[in-house]
Amino acid sequence: MTEQTELKTDHQKIDTDAAESEGGFQRFYRRVAAAVRLVRSSKIAVIGLVIVSFWVIVAIFAPWLTPYSPTAQDWEAPGEGPSWKHPLGTDELGRDLWSRLIYGARVVLVLLPVTETIWIPGGTAIWGVLVSLIVGAALGLMGGYIGGWPDEIVMRFLDAMMSIPVILLYLIIVASIGASAINGRCLRHNPGRIHGPTSGGDG
Numbered sequence: 001m002t003e004q005t006e007l008k009t010d011h012q013k014i015d016t017d018a019a020e021s022e023g024g025f026q027r028f029y030r031r032v033a034a035a036v037r038l039v040r041s042s043k044i045a046v047i048g049l050v051i052v053s054f055w056v057i058v059a060i061f062a063p064w065l066t067p068y069s070p071t072a073q074d075w076e077a078p079g080e081g082p083s084w085k086h087p088l089g090t091d092e093l094g095r096d097l098w099s100r101l102i103y104g105a106r107v108v109l110v111l112l113p114v115t116e117t118i119w120i121p122g123g124t125a126i127w128g129v130l131v132s133l134i135v136g137a138a139l140g141l142m143g144g145y146i147g148g149w150p151d152e153i154v155m156r157f158l159d160a161m162m163s164i165p166v167i168l169l170y171l172i173i174v175a176s177i178g179a180s181a182i183n184g185r186c187l188r189h190n191p192g193r194i195h196g197p198t199s200g201g202d203g
Contacts, residue, residue, distance in 0.1 A: 060110055
């Protein structure tokens with residue numbers, strides 16, 4: 001009698017776990033379906049999703065979408081317009097703009113260069129947002145819970161950051177750490193103009 005009771009209890013527990021698991025999957029499916037319906041209900045959201053998806057796919061398959069290196073220079077075709085050989089043309093050093101564009105997207109969206117030979121998944125945009133979220137949340141919690149002078153220091157630091165124009169801040173950062181693929185932006189200074197290529201150095 002005791003064995004039958006234990007067996008019945010085990011069966012009831014299994015049925016309960018299965019029902020809870022099925023209910024969990026159903027709730028997850030309903031949430032995903034609701035999110036898809038929400039996106040499809042907005043034309044702007046659909047267009048944005050298509051654009052982001054396009055660039056993510058292009059960034060993933062960048063090595064197979066162009067025969068050129070983003071730093072390779074073709075001195076026979078400097079400043080060339082769009083053509084079958086170079087779909088977006090070349091810059092003043094003869095570098096293919098399409099390859100530089102898609103490899104720049106690769107750095108921003110897919111792979112983060114830690115060093116010249118070490119890359120980790122997730123682009124500079126993803127890791128930048130993640131680090132900003134962690135640091136911002138930590139500073140906000142510290143200022144909110146502790147208050148006093150820590151809060152004043154954080155607020156004055158943020159006020160100083162917000163008072164600096166963004167482009168000037170970028171120039172200061174690049175001037176401090178140097179221009180390379182690691183910081184994601186290379187500024188070339190020419191008389192009367194500034195160029196900001198999307199990837200790599202000058203080759």
